[in-house]
Every structure is written in C-alpha cells, then in structure tokens.
Amino acid sequence: MIAFDKLDLNLIRVFDAVMEERSVLRASQRLHLSQSAVSHALSRLREALDQEIFVRTGKGMTPTSYAIEISGPLRAALHSMSKTLTQAVAPFNPEGVNRSFVIAANDYISATLLPQLNQQLSIAAPGIDLLITPSTRLDLAEQIDLGRIDVAIGTFRSVPERFRTKPVLFQDEVFVCSGGHPIGAKALQLEDLATYPLAVVSLGGEGEGVLSGYILERGLARQAQMYDRNALEHALNEAGLSARRQIVLPHFLALPMLLEGSELLAIMPRPLARTFARTLGFMIKPLPYPVARQQLDMIWHTSNDNDPAQLWLHGQISAAADKISRLQD
Template sequence: MIAFDKLDLNLIRVFDAVMEERSVLRASQRLHLSPSAVSHALGRLREGLGEEIFVRTGQGMTPTHYAYQISEPLRSALRSIGETLAGAAGPFNPGSIDRSFVIAANDYLSATLLPQLNRQLRSAAPGIDLVITPVTRLDLAEQIDLGRIDVALGMFRSVPERLRSRPILLQEEVLVCRGDHPLGSAQATLADLARYPLAVVSLGGTDANSDYILERGLARQTDMYDRGALENALAQAGLTLRRQVVLPHFLALPLLLEDSELLAIMPRPLARTFARTMGLMIKELPYPVAHQQLEMVWHGNNENDPSQRWLQEQVACAAKALDVHDV
C-alpha cells in the first residue's frame, strides 16, 4: 500500500478523469496528456495501491469494486484542495476571470433568457465566454456528470441525488397566430382549435409514452405544452383537432404561421418576443392549463465553487427579468 507522504496527487487526478470518462483516450485529452502517460499513471497507482482499479472491456475502462469505493472520497478530497487554493487566492471576482461557461438550453430559452444573461455578463464579467449546447441532447446527464455542462435549463420530472436543482420560473402557455389571422381580435374557443390546424413543440413526437426522456436518473419533459389539458378539454367538448404539426423546436414557428391558418401553443415569454419582432398575435388558451416550472440543474460537485454559484445567480436573475410568474 502506497504511503500518503509518497503519494503523487497527479495520479489521483488521472484516476478521477478515467473514472468519469471511462476511456484512457478521453481522459488524456481532458488532462492534456498522452494516452501512454495516462496508462503509465494508472499502472503506478495500481502498483502503489496493490489493487486493481480498472478492467479493459468492450465498453471501455470498467471500474472495479475497489475503484467505486475510493472514487467519491478521492474526488471530494480533490475538490476540497481546489476550494482551499481558490479561497487562498482571495474572494471571487467575476470581472477578472477569463473562462467559458457551458449552458444547456432549448431554443426558446436561447431566444428569451440568454440575451438578458449576456447583457449581465457583458458588464459584470467581460472575460467570460458563453457556450450554449442543446438541452435536448440524449447524453445530457452524462455531460453534466463529466463536468462538460455547467448548468442545464429545462423542465425535469426528477433529478438524481448527485445533481442539484433550483426552480427559476413558472411559465404559462398562450396561443399565437399571424397578425391578420381569420380569428381577428376575437378570443379563441375550443371550436377554433378544432377548426384551424395547430402547431406544437414536442421532442417525443405524438407518442403518448414519450412524455419524458430518462437518462442516468434525470427525467426531462419532452412535450413543450400541456398535452393532457388540451386533449381533455377537446374530449369533454366532443371535438378533435383538424390537423396537427409537431415540431422539435420553437424557432420555426413564425415562418410556419406566416400566410397560414395555423395556431401555435408556446410559452408566453417567447410569444411576446415573436409578437414584438415578427408581428404575431397572442391569444389566451380557451381551457385551463397548469403553469410549468422551469429549473436549473447542476452537479453537486460544483456546490461550493464560487464561480459556479455566481453563474447560477446570474441565470436566476436573467430568468426573473423575463417578467413571468417567477418563483
């Protein structure tokens, strides 16, 4: 067993990277080392510990039971060392840092929340770059686990214990159509929803069993509208939709609504943006809809990181500025 006073902390960093990446190649890229250097470091650590820590399989580097036992305590120790050194360097100053933050968001939030967030960062932290990645990606939870996504924004049914979450706003849905739609200034009715075709956004299409994407314990909502409320209201009135257009994103809606009789369901903040910039008309839905809660999710490993806490506060402030029913 290797003595602590002879332990090379770089070996622990390599172990932690391979534990997360499950790949010598990806770990080497993350650590800016050669694959052979990573393999050599793992060999030194294995010899020092006197235990096998990884086994090569068809799925990559599979941790042993012993590796699982030591991984979280070692990761906590590395995190504590980093926090200690960061604290010794003085209080966090966003105006003096030069780094990138990666945010997972859909196109709706990219068009509404991110402009406000960018304005905040532009004045408070001009050295910070924003990288936006789709929250719809199938490996979202894995990317959060690997530290490649700082925060994810969306609607989540469940969040695993290793992740943290914070509600940032409650959104409500509205009906949108072109400015000269045949409905005119009249309030929309359920009969109108049966008379005119309807456009909605859903990552799962029309499959009733695809309401959520579940990956590594993180369940994300696929429907960007309250499908159940719409279907129940029409059923109770003995009506059916004339025609439905289901899209995987929001930003195609204005061009679809142009020169058509389509109606569309979307969040009120985005509807306001489209009404202001593209002349669309907003109408209230003719049935009751529950407000949907949007959350911000991040990894528990970042809980005490001053830069991460600062980013989370900036995102929450930007969400509040959307002038919706905030939490």
C-alpha cells in the same frame, strides 16, 4: 475492504482521466505521463479496489459497471478539492476574470433568457464567455456529472440528490398565430382547434423514450413535450372534438416561418410568445382550457455548491429571469 489512508489519490486522477478519455494514450497526454505509467496506475487501482474497472475493446477502454457507478462521486470529490484549493488562492472577481461558463438550454430559453443575461454580463463581467449547449442532448445528466456543463435550465420532474435545483421563473402556455389569421381579434374557442391546424414542440419527439412528456436519464427526468398534451387532449375529448392536424417540431426555431401567412395555431410558453408578438406581429391567444403554470429550474452538480464563480452565475441567471417575469406581469 479498501484501506483509504493508504490509497494513492493520484490513482483516482488517472482513473478519472481514463474514464473521460476512454483511452490510455489520451489520458497519458492529458496527465503528462507515459502510457506505461497510466497502465501501471490502473493496475494498482484495480488491485486496491479488488474490482475490474476497465476492459480493453476495439473502441478503447470500456468502463465496467462498477467503474461507472463510482465515477460520478469520485469526479465530484476531485472537483471539490480542486475548487477548494483554487478559491483559497484566487477569489472570484467577475470584473477582471477571463473564463467561460457552459449552460445547457433549449432554443426557447436561449431566445428569451439569453439576451437579458448577455446584457448583464457585458456590463458586469466583459471577460466572461457563455457557451450554450443543447439541453435536448441525450447525455445531459452525464455531461453535468462530468463537469462539462455548469448549469442546465429547463423543466424537470425529478432531480437526483447529486444535483441542486433552484426555481428560475414560472410560465404558462398560450396560443400564437399570425397577425393576419382568420380568427382575427376574437377569443380562441375549443372548436377552433378542430378547424385550424395545430403546431406543437416536443424536444424528444412523440416517442424516443418519452414517458408522460419527460425523458428519464440517470435519475434526471427532463421535459420533452413543450406543452401540456394531456390537458389539451382531455379538453377536446370532453367536448367531443379532435385536433384537425398537428405539426410536431423538435424546436421552436421553425415556428415563425410556419405561422407567417398560414392558418396554423401554435402552443408555446408565454415569454417566447411575447417575443414573437413584439418582433413579428403575431397574436397571442389565451388557452380555451385550464393548464397549470410550469416551473422553470436551473440545476447544477453539488460539487459546484461552494464555488464563488458558480454562485455568481446562478445569481446572474436569477436576475435575468426576474426581469423576464416582470415583463410577463
């Protein structure tokens, strides 16, 4: 049993640095300590825990399963202590602060939510930078655990207890086609899906660990298929039809070029469809089959719960999403 009151908390700082850097040398440089001091601290921590925590390999310091298990909670505790001390000295002032926030989002969210959010920040906090990282990265949950991502925005089926979640907006799916599409102004019918080629977006492809349209990692299930594939296939099967052809893309960026001058039909969220219709003259067609509305959430680590800067950011994201929601109605 560990005597916590006798444990040197500096050992936890060393552990956290080595866990992130996977190198005694880089951890020592980060902590401004000698390599021998870092190695000695790891030895002391190993003795205190009575557990192996790192193994030296050709790739550096490889954490044991025990180290991986405790790393998240310990990092969260360090973040909490650091933020408590920082907040007590310097309250958050958005107008005068110079800092950056890291937001994980896909290209659809970046194209629809980011312009409004950026407009708000340019007025309320001109010294704040936004760093957008792909929410499609395979280590999304790990990056949130490590504190490298402040907020992730997307559709999540399950969220572990160490993360907080808040609804951002609700969205539905629509079909989009070029302004000169042969279907013209008439309503889209199921039969049209068997006539015209179909383009959809699946952020994780149609395989690669995708289960029922979601990718599960570290307890976080995030959306991969950016359309309700089951609803589409069920409707076609019921009508005795099948889609003529599908183009499956890992992002929405290529859709405008594919749609322009072609007979393609594309499924996408309504906010993005409105952007394409407004800027490129594409036509929006309601789905000819029922699909439930989807909830878009933002998630963050519980270690950020009491951080005024993070809470302010959450409010700004919510305000931007509210503006987009009003445009949909």
